[in-house]
Amino acid sequence: MQGMSKKRRIVRVGDISEMIREKEDFIMIELEELSRQVLPCLQCTTCASSCPVFQVDSEKNPRRIIYKLSRNDFSNIFNELSLWWCGGCYSCQEHCPQGVALTGIFFKLKNLAFRSGERVPNLIIRNGGELASGFLIRYNDRIKKIRRELGLPEIMQPSLDEIKKILQKSGFFDLLEISRTLDDE
Amino acid sequence: MNNESKNLRIGVFICGCGRNIAATVDIEKLAKMAEKIDDVVFVDTNKYSCSDVGQASIRKAIRENKLNRVVVASCSPKLHLETFKETTASAGVNPYLFEMANIREQCSWVHQHEPAKATQKAFELVEMAVAKARLLEPQIEPRVKIRPSALVIGGGVAGIQASLDLADSGYKVYLVEKSPSIGGIMAVLDKTFPTMDCSICILGPKMSDVQNHPNITLMAYSEVIEIKGYVGNFTAKILRKARYVTDECSACDECTSVCPIAVPREVDGHLSWRKAIYMPFPQAVPSQYLIDIEHCHGVNPIKCGKCREVCREKGADCINYDDRDRIEEIEIGTIIIATGFKPFDASLIPEYGWGRYPNVLTTLEFERLFNASGPTEGNLVRPSDMRQPKSVGFIQCVGSRDVRFNTYCSNFCCLETIKSTLLIKEHWPEIDVTVFYIDIRAFGKGFEQLYKRAREEGVRFIRGRPSEIQEDPDSRNLRIFVEDQNENRFISPEFEMVVLSIGADPPDPKVVPIPLPRGPNGFLLEAHPKLKPVDTASRGIFIAGGVESPKDIKESVTQASAAAVRAAQLMAQGEVKIEPIFAEVDGSRCISCGTCLNRCPYGAITIEEKGVTPAVVNKALCEGCGTCAADCPEDCIIMRHFTDEQILEQVRAALRNKPEQKVICFACTFCSYGGADLAGVSRMQYPTNGRVIRTMCSGRVDPDFVYEAFKLGAGAVALTGCHPQDCHFISGNRFAIKRERRIRRWMEKNNIDQKRFHIEWISAGEGKKFQNMMIKMSRVAQEHARNVKKKADS
Numbered sequence: 013m014q015g016m017s018k019k020r021r022i023v024r025v026g027d028i029s030e031m032i033r034e035k036e037d038f039i040m041i042e043l044e045e046l047s048r049q050v051l052p053c054l055q056c057t058t059c060a061s062s063c064p065v066f067q068v069d070s071e072k073n074p075r076r077i078i079y080k081l082s083r084n085d086f087s088n089i090f091n092e093l094s095l096w097w098c099g100g101c102y103s104c105q106e107h108c109p110q111g112v113a114l115t116g117i118f119f120k121l122k123n124l125a126f127r128s129g130e131r132v133p134n135l136i137i138r139n140g141g142e143l144a145s146g147f148l149i150r151y152n153d154r155i156k157k158i159r160r161e162l163g164l165p166e167i168m169q170p171s172l173d174e175i176k177k178i179l180q181k182s183g184f185f186d187l188l189e190i191s192r193t194l195d196d197e
Numbered sequence: 198m199n200n201e202s203k204n205l206r207i208g209v210f211i212c213g214c215g216r217n218i219a220a221t222v223d224i225e226k227l228a229k230m231a232e233k234i235d236d237v238v239f240v241d242t243n244k245y246s247c248s249d250v251g252q253a254s255i256r257k258a259i260r261e262n263k264l265n266r267v268v269v270a271s272c273s274p275k276l277h278l279e280t281f282k283e284t285t286a287s288a289g290v291n292p293y294l295f296e297m298a299n300i301r302e303q304c305s306w307v308h309q310h311e312p313a314k315a316t317q318k319a320f321e322l323v324e325m326a327v328a329k330a331r332l333l334e335p336q337i338e339p340r341v342k343i344r345p346s347a348l349v350i351g352g353g354v355a356g357i358q359a360s361l362d363l364a365d366s367g368y369k370v371y372l373v374e375k376s377p378s379i380g381g382i383m384a385v386l387d388k389t390f391p392t393m394d395c396s397i398c399i400l401g402p403k404m405s406d407v408q409n410h411p412n413i414t415l416m417a418y419s420e421v422i423e424i425k426g427y428v429g430n431f432t433a434k435i436l437r438k439a440r441y442v443t444d445e446c447s448a449c450d451e452c453t454s455v456c457p458i459a460v461p462r463e464v465d466g467h468l469s470w471r472k473a474i475y476m477p478f479p480q481a482v483p484s485q486y487l488i489d490i491e492h493c494h495g496v497n498p499i500k501c502g503k504c505r506e507v508c509r510e511k512g513a514d515c516i517n518y519d520d521r522d523r524i525e526e527i528e529i530g531t532i533i534i535a536t537g538f539k540p541f542d543a544s545l546i547p548e549y550g551w552g553r554y555p556n557v558l559t560t561l562e563f564e565r566l567f568n569a570s571g572p573t574e575g576n577l578v579r580p581s582d583m584r585q586p587k588s589v590g591f592i593q594c595v596g597s598r599d600v601r602f603n604t605y606c607s608n609f610c611c612l613e614t615i616k617s618t619l620l621i622k623e624h625w626p627e628i629d630v631t632v633f634y635i636d637i638r639a640f641g642k643g644f645e646q647l648y649k650r651a652r653e654e655g656v657r658f659i660r661g662r663p664s665e666i667q668e669d670p671d672s673r674n675l676r677i678f679v680e681d682q683n684e685n686r687f688i689s690p691e692f693e694m695v696v697l698s699i700g701a702d703p704p705d706p707k708v709v710p711i712p713l714p715r716g717p718n719g720f721l722l723e724a725h726p727k728l729k730p731v732d733t734a735s736r737g738i739f740i741a742g743g744v745e746s747p748k749d750i751k752e753s754v755t756q757a758s759a760a761a762v763r764a765a766q767l768m769a770q771g772e773v774k775i776e777p778i779f780a781e782v783d784g785s786r787c788i789s790c791g792t793c794l795n796r797c798p799y800g801a802i803t804i805e806e807k808g809v810t811p812a813v814v815n816k817a818l819c820e821g822c823g824t825c826a827a828d829c830p831e832d833c834i835i836m837r838h839f840t841d842e843q844i845l846e847q848v849r850a851a852l853r854n855k856p857e858q859k860v861i862c863f864a865c866t867f868c869s870y871g872g873a874d875l876a877g878v879s880r881m882q883y884p885t886n887g888r889v890i891r892t893m894c895s896g897r898v899d900p901d902f903v904y905e906a907f908k909l910g911a912g913a914v915a916l917t918g919c920h921p922q923d924c925h926f927i928s929g930n931r932f933a934i935k936r937e938r939r940i941r942r943w944m945e946k947n948n949i950d951q952k953r954f955h956i957e958w959i960s961a962g963e964g965k966k967f968q969n970m971m972i973k974m975s976r977v978a979q980e981h982a983r984n985v986k987k988k989a990d991s
Contacts, residue, residue: 054635067689075682103664109599111601
């Protein structure tokens with residue numbers, strides 16, 4: 013991520029298509045690696061059977077992501093609903109009889125979606141503003157009230173400078189900028 | 198060396214093995230290269246050397262060219278060594294003047310993408326074989342007598358069948374069974390698939406045949422605790438556990454009614470009770486009661502003694518409180534191991550709740566519920582409220598095809614379930630039966646028809662593997678959480694009873710007191726997966742039934758009969774030739790230090806007076822592992838056919854060309870060499886710089902061999918052997934690993950990177966492990982080669 017952002021500072025707007033191609037190659041390689049990891053899968057449905065999200069909504073099926081990956085079918089893979097509804101409970105991974113690390117794969121996919129730019133805007137629009145205030149979700153009076161009722165302590169305002177530094181170092185702002193450039197195009 | 202005086206005439210025969218070798222190795226080029234090797238006077242290529250035509254041409258060439266050493270470069274010696282030895286012998290040359298170069302399993306098959314390098318490696322393998330062939334000596338094969346008696350371990354259906362077959366052929370059979378009755382798992386089943394025969398009705402007569410057969414000595418409630426000897430001449434120690442009830446017992450059942458102690462009955466899956474004095478099940482053989490000493494008040498007439506009182510009242514006196522465990526020793530010629538598999542422990546999968554939810558059963562418990570002699574006398578009721586369930590769910594692949602437990606398919610569980618569903622539907626068609634499966638494997642004769650019948654009877658098959666079972670605490674009903682894959686949606690149906698279709702666990706490693714190679718899953722390994730499916734690596738020892746892999750009744754019986762024939766074949770010959778690979782002590786050089794005495798696990802070496810008389814080897818007892826020779830401080834023990842000089846010559850030949858890139862790998866013939874062959878058979882590719890040298894045991898590898906390899910500049914040296922507890926020669930690899938420190942210290946002194954020496958335990962079933970080790974070691978060697986080059990350049 014860092015390498016990419018540094019490069020971006022050197023190249024100018026004319027070279028952006030080349031940059032995108034490079035990124036697409038990288039995403040392709042990563043996706044192919046993931047599809048290799050799921051090859052032991054025999055589609056036994058244990059992951060879906062154990063998924064608390066799938067149990068509520070049959071549209072959100074984690075098995076389908078694994079199936080698509082195993083067939084090298086990457087079309088719309090970042091738009092699979094169960095990917096974004098996955099709560100990371102690791103239930104599927106724990107139950108999998110073939111040792112496929114499903115939750116890990118989902119996290120990787122989410123990161124890749126982020127990189128590919130396909131999913132960044134949503135996430136940043138949802139959370140970008142909050143991050144600047146130092147919280148992932150809005151820390152408003154209602155939440156304060158609930159916490160008081162539950163007997164939980166008040167949350168201290170984190171140091172904004174430090175958070176900015178972290179976001180800077182981890183390349184978050186660069187990514188934000190890239191995604192905005194992509195959006196503009 | 199006195200090659201001149203021996204007047205060596207070596208013939209090299211190169212086999213193309215159809216395209217198996219020829220597709221990768223350039224056979225013609227290899228032949229031209231081989232012609233230039235010293236002492237080689239004749240080279241020929243063949244499409245199939247092992248065929249009749251191929252063997253005839255080898256014979257002809259030997260006679261016409263007056264060859265006195267023969268090298269065949271073809272497949273593994275584990276496959277065709279005997280074939281070509283016989284070819285050589287029939288051409289009038291001593292069979293021990295024959296040597297094989299393995300250019301298929303360890304060359305063409307594992308270097309399929311590097312033909313030029315593979316051809317070079319094949320040439321060097323031929324060179325190594327020729328180097329050993331130069332030093333070969335003629336040997337005379339001693340003959341040993343085979344006792345016409347067999348030990349069958351395990352009294353399940355496989356053991357019963359093998360015993361009966363052997364006894365009917367006229368051989369004496371000792372059948373040893375661990376539990377109080379023979380019959381095994383088949384005896385507790387209700388019906389058998391695919392014919393729906395009553396299990397005990399077809400097994401019972403066989404069981405009583407065993408008891409009544411004049412040639413069979415039945416030793417139930419006994420364990421084999423020690424086996425010694427070699428083919429034809431084994432001795433076994435049998436621990437005969439005390440039954441406390443004599444043979445006169447007429448099974449009148451008076452004693453059980455007075456016995457005050459109740460214990461869950463093992464045979465019924467703990468679903469019913471038995472007394473401390475009991476018979477395992479009504480059809481048990483021997484049909485004789487026994488006292489379970491763990492639960493009995495202690496066979497003490499002052500404490501209890503009710504059973505003896507009642508027995509005496511009946512006019513008999515069958516209860517003997519003074520009975521004790523005793524050890525019997527028997528002498529046999531052959532051994533058949535049929536100890537079976539272990540049923541999978543369903544409590545290992547807590548999400549299915551077996552053991553916590555009373556209405557979740559395993560297939561074996563379900564069999565007992567259905568069985569007329571079971572706890573409910575054949576009435577299907579659920580344990581929580583003794584009411585007939587309205588719906589039953591079956592879950593397949595419990596513990597099988599799962600990397601957390603057993604990775605393999607357990608073979609019989611699909612049909613076991615289908616049979617059970619049909620039984621339910623036959624008796625009570627109104628019960629709703631649903632099966633959750635990943636795949637239904639109905640591959641055998643009549644299996645698919647049974648599956649069809651089940652579907653037609655209205656059994657629902659849902660493709661999906663449940664993740665969890667939850668119990669309703671009030672109704673004790675069970676909710677199964679599963680995705681219905683065909684409908685692509687989540688369902689959670691409720692059942693009144695759930696049956697887990699458990700698979701097979703591998704047998705306990707200590708079940709037989711002899712080290713035999715095991716596959717990666719823990720089942721005993723056959724000598725050849727296709728052509729010797731019931732032989733083991735040890736001659737005279739055979740396997741049958743579930744100890745080899747999970748299997749159903751028919752397959753077990755087939756295998757048992759096969760094993761019986763293999764054993765009978767040996768015994769019918771009366772005597773067999775054994776390999777003359779044994780140790781000899783050069784008495785003039787022996788310093789009588791006694792090191793070899795504790796190296797020998799067979800007690801084959803004796804010294805009359807320590808420090809004075811030289812050591813003497815009893816050739817009949819020596820198995821030929823060579824551990825003594827490797828540790829002899831004077832190097833005065835000569836291992837026939839695997840002499841120090843022969844092995845060193847192989848090392849030298851392997852390292853003649855670019856030694857810094859080579860990996861020398863010593864492999865024991867039973868495990869690691871088999872692992873290397875398996876890597877070949879499975880086409881697991883690895884770099885071409887490995888050179889495998891076969892020894893009888895890893896214990897044979899003298900540190901001098903390793904030193905010599907490093908002195909000649911070898912890039913890396915690997916020492917491989919059986920897993921520590923599995924050594925075919927009992928303790929050879931334990932001594933091999935003791936030498937590691939000595940070798941590493943020597944390496945340190947001589948400034949050799951420790952990474953360049955490596956010990957790995959590889960069983961004959963671990964081709965993947967061999968491949969990984971070779972890749973790793975070849976990296977080490979290449980790194981070393983780079984360093985050597987750098988040094989030379991600077």
